[in-house]
Amino acid sequence: MLKVDGLNIAAGELPLVSDVSFTVAGGERVGLIGESGSGKSLTASAVFGLLSDDVSAAGSVRLEGVDENLVGASENLLSSLRGSRLAMVFQEPMTALNPSMRIVDQVAEARLIHRTVGDRAAAHRDALRLLEQVRLRDVAELGRAYPHQLSGGQRQRVLLAIALANDPDVLICDEPTTALDVTVQAQLLDLIVKGAKERTAALLFITHDLAVVATVCERVLVMYGGRIVESGPVAEVLTAPEHRYTKGLLDASDLETVDEGGRLHAIAGAVPAAGKFPSGCVFRNRCPRADEQCEVSPPWFGEPAHGHACWHPVGGDA
């Protein structure tokens, strides 16, 4: 669905992203991880056709069914794709939402602007349905609220409803849950995965949290200094990293691997002494209340006992 090839982004002479290439198939979930400043957001902006004018880009970003390279494409083409075939959920919903517009109107607008519905009444009905799909309660009432009247988690759900409004083929999420507490984070991640799965969308998910990437994605790309230094299936990269930067990321992380009974099998993604994990193991972030025994929830977002946001069967798709 999405093919990025030899993407280079520079500010004048200064290279910011160098020779980045990857693909994401329809229905596939790919994570992009790396430290702050490694080029993740610039890469996402290039895919979304939103690079600022003070940087230059070369290489290609191809979307299935579109003949033109999106790098350097006309604003006309890009704005027809953004919000319809390409959608993005940003980290900070307050900057992405219009503060002076009721949220139901903002979701309806997303339908109207791309002429995917006939009239305002239909767009309004669709907007309420979308708000329900992202599990907001009392949407008739809540829809009349302005963004500042919602919690951070509710605002992110609204952004997700807008992103999903026109059944995008590519969904890009840039640290969408960083500002949320762990339980709200888990619910939103679940909605993102469901929303992408239902639409067979290609998901590109940016995060710096390894347990989040393990939860959401099947494949991961590791960025460092503007380059992709490692890529592969999540369970492989997180248990047998090859690049020293990925190893450092794991060492500095809270990632641990536990089995169904909550027994610890490895920390920081290490492969256990036995060489492989027993079946039913999941990645998760170490419990902040280490003195207590955590219950292991069933994979895929059973309610965490406390503090754990992320569960992922090692080596399998949940």
Ligand SMILES: Nc1ncnc2c1ncn2[C@@H]1O[C@H](COP(=O)(O)OP(=O)(O)OP(=O)(O)O)[C@@H](O)[C@H]1O
């Ligand atoms: N318009 C710009 N002009 C000059 N430099 C830029 C511009 N935009 C980004 N940069 C620089 O490019 C590098 C990569 O930025 P980017 O935002 O992609 O990082 P990131 O990996 O997403 O980081 P974070 O996790 O903090 O969001 C950074 O050093 C940043 O300062």
